[in-house]
Amino acid sequence: MRHTFARRFALAASAGMLLSVWGFPVLWALLTSFKTERDVLAYPPKVVFEPTLAAYRDVLFGASSIVPNLVSSIILSLGATFLTLLVAVPAGYALARLELPTKRASGFYVLATQMLPPVGLIIPYYLVLQKVGLLDTYVGLIVIYLTFSLPFAIWLLVSYFEDIPREMEEAALLDRAGRFRTLWYVILPQVRGGIAVTTVFIFLNAWNEFLFAVVLGGNRVRPVTVAMFNFISVEQTRWASLAAGAMIAMGPVMLLGLIAQKHIVKGLTVGAVKGGGRR
Amino acid sequence: MSRGGSVSLRNIVKRHGSLTVLKGVDLDIRPGEFFALLGPSGSGKTTTLRILAGLESHDAGSVVLDGRDVTGSEPGERDVAMVFQSYALYPHMSVYENIAFPLRMVKTPNAEIDRAVRESASRVKIAHLLERRPGQLSGGQQQRCALARAIVRKPRLFLLDEPLSNLDAKLRLETRVELRKLQRALDVTAVYVTHDQEEAMTIADRLAVFMDGNIVQVGTPEEVFRRPVSIEVATFLGSPPMNLIPARLAGREAAIEGHRLQLESDYGAEREVLLGVQPSRIDIGAEGIPAQVDLVEHLGDSVIVDLALGATRVRAKLPERTRLAEGANVHLRFDASDVHLFDPQTRQRITA
Numbered sequence: 211m212r213h214t215f216a217r218r219f220a221l222a223a224s225a226g227m228l229l230s231v232w233g234f235p236v237l238w239a240l241l242t243s244f245k246t247e248r249d250v251l252a253y254p255p256k257v258v259f260e261p262t263l264a265a266y267r268d269v270l271f272g273a274s275s276i277v278p279n280l281v282s283s284i285i286l287s288l289g290a291t292f293l294t295l296l297v298a299v300p301a302g303y304a305l306a307r308l309e310l311p312t313k314r315a316s317g318f319y320v321l322a323t324q325m326l327p328p329v330g331l332i333i334p335y336y337l338v339l340q341k342v343g344l345l346d347t348y349v350g351l352i353v354i355y356l357t358f359s360l361p362f363a364i365w366l367l368v369s370y371f372e373d374i375p376r377e378m379e380e381a382a383l384l385d386r387a388g389r390f391r392t393l394w395y396v397i398l399p400q401v402r403g404g405i406a407v408t409t410v411f412i413f414l415n416a417w418n419e420f421l422f423a424v425v426l427g428g429n430r431v432r433p434v435t436v437a438m439f440n441f442i443s444v445e446q447t448r449w450a451s452l453a454a455g456a457m458i459a460m461g462p463v464m465l466l467g468l469i470a471q472k473h474i475v476k477g478l479t480v481g482a483v484k485g486g487g488r489r
Numbered sequence: 490m491s492r493g494g495s496v497s498l499r500n501i502v503k504r505h506g507s508l509t510v511l512k513g514v515d516l517d518i519r520p521g522e523f524f525a526l527l528g529p530s531g532s533g534k535t536t537t538l539r540i541l542a543g544l545e546s547h548d549a550g551s552v553v554l555d556g557r558d559v560t561g562s563e564p565g566e567r568d569v570a571m572v573f574q575s576y577a578l579y580p581h582m583s584v585y586e587n588i589a590f591p592l593r594m595v596k597t598p599n600a601e602i603d604r605a606v607r608e609s610a611s612r613v614k615i616a617h618l619l620e621r622r623p624g625q626l627s628g629g630q631q632q633r634c635a636l637a638r639a640i641v642r643k644p645r646l647f648l649l650d651e652p653l654s655n656l657d658a659k660l661r662l663e664t665r666v667e668l669r670k671l672q673r674a675l676d677v678t679a680v681y682v683t684h685d686q687e688e689a690m691t692i693a694d695r696l697a698v699f700m701d702g703n704i705v706q707v708g709t710p711e712e713v714f715r716r717p718v719s720i721e722v723a724t725f726l727g728s729p730p731m732n733l734i735p736a737r738l739a740g741r742e743a744a745i746e747g748h749r750l751q752l753e754s755d756y757g758a759e760r761e762v763l764l765g766v767q768p769s770r771i772d773i774g775a776e777g778i779p780a781q782v783d784l785v786e787h788l789g790d791s792v793i794v795d796l797a798l799g800a801t802r803v804r805a806k807l808p809e810r811t812r813l814a815e816g817a818n819v820h821l822r823f824d825a826s827d828v829h830l831f832d833p834q835t836r837q838r839i840t841a
Contacts, residue, residue, distance in 0.1 A: 381638075
């Protein structure tokens with residue numbers, strides 16, 4: 211009993227510590243977003259203050275409204291997510307089923323793309339996009355996002371497809387479903403969780419992306435991450451507006467996280483424990 | 490209900506790289522027959538079934554169903570249903586939807602689907618479980634669900650891949666009987682893969698014994714059991730398997746450890762043979778071939794006695810009341826009509 215009590219206490223303490231480390235900046239930003247620019251700079255910091263929506267008004271309807279940038283972010287994220295899934299789902303299925311000698315190598319390739327430091331790719335990407343005239347376009351940026359998200363998504367989905375016993379689709383084939391309906395009615399419903407996880411990962415990556423967007427985007431394509439950066443300038447940093455923008459930008463992320471929470475935890479452990487379905 | 494289909498396999502060859510899994514399998518299965526493919530693991534029986542279903546390609550030969558060559562056609566075009574060893578139920582669908590699936594795939598009207606699903610489910614006694622998911626069923630119920638899904642569309646051929654191997658011993662015996670009744674009632678041709686010789690013996694009208702990628706014997710269970718064609722078949726069947734005792738054969742006589750045994754027919758010139766006799770055919774008495782009791786195993790309804798006959802070990806299955814002390818000297822007896830003779834070189838049965 212003592213042992214379990216000590217364990218639980220230690221767990222609770224470490225969870226509390228982690229939470230405060232992660233939670234404090236969010237809390238600080240949340241409070242800041244309701245302050246006036248004067249209150250933000252007050253010293254000692256004010257915990258009790260008169261809340262105002264001025265900063266929110268500013269970022270939503272002011273001269274430097276981030277609404278167009280939110281739209282930009284949504285187009286980029288949805289575009290990248292949709293195209294990734296469109297290719298990754300069939301590709302993951304194929305890779306899981308085909309006995310390819312290059313299967314192991316492709317796994318390494320995927321990891322390699324995730325290991326490359328993105329900074330090293332910026333200049334080549336810039337030059338390529340410039341040559342083909344896709345700088346500061348949605349297509350250009352989405353294609354760049356795909357180079358990272360596609361291998362990752364395929365790699366993630368393969369493990370889900372592999373968990374489905376082959377006999378399941380053989381049964382469907384004998385039940386006269388044919389290849390396509392077997393995939394649609396029998397296989398895909400069983401990898402729903404995996405598709406959900408992949409969607410969340412790809413969407414969040416695209417939503418949070420900053421480095422490529424700031425270099426390869428421009429006046430036409432400027433996602434909210436880049437727009438918020440503009441609140442910080444040499445003369446003045448508008449902390450309250452920055453915080454309000456951050457709160458708004460966090461919205462979709464937190465919403466998605468809450469919706470997909472269950473799937474994400476499963477998704478992260480899917481590679482760790484393989485079910486008995488494999489032969 | 491229409492009578493099931495006939496099956497002909499002609500010279501089926503299957504290779505996996507350099508390994509030849511099937512070395513020219515020929516097989517004829519009659520309409521309405523319950524046919525077992527029996528053999529040890531790796532002998533090619535499951536591969537044969539999968540080729541029959543169209544789930545696996547083959548390198549030579551042809552598959553003919555009801556007189557039509559279906560070689561190379563898709564599994565869905567062959568009008569065959571299969572029960573998998575793992576059942577392969579669709580986990581995201583209810584039992585009802587699982588059974589309805591084969592009908593939905595051919596655009597059957599809903600009313601007809603409903604009627605057929607309920608009929609199939611009640612045939613295998615799972616009509617009360619239709620709303621459940623496969624994960625909420627016991628192993629036996631899952632197996633019934635897989636059966637219902639297979640029979641719902643009245644296929645001409647019903648394939649079963651070790652369908653009972655995931656059930657516990659008691660349930661296996663019950664299901665075996667029910668499966669047999671079901672097949673009779675539906676009058677459908679069934680092909681049944683098993684490595685369990687007892688299962689094949691009890692359930693099948695006829696069976697084919699697979700060894701190392703070949704069919705070595707085809708016949709009724711009784712024929713195969715009474716006249717195994719080779720040492721391999723003889724020692725694969727029966728529990729415990731047939732005893733093989735080195736003997737010298739000359740004319741109408743066989744000599745075992747100096748003891749002479751009169752045979753039913755004349756086998757001609759003198760030679761070395763292996764003399765086979767089923768454990769259940771051996772009796773212990775005051776006269777006969779001398780042997781020593783090594784070990785006595787009680788099985789409840791019978792006793793298995795391990796005997797040393799010179800350098801050969803012989804097992805006898807005796808009535809449970811037999812009282813034998815380990816180490817005792819006894820005498821073995823068996824009828825000449827229960828003797829099988831095999832050539833130790835070719836390993837084939839010797840006929841007079």
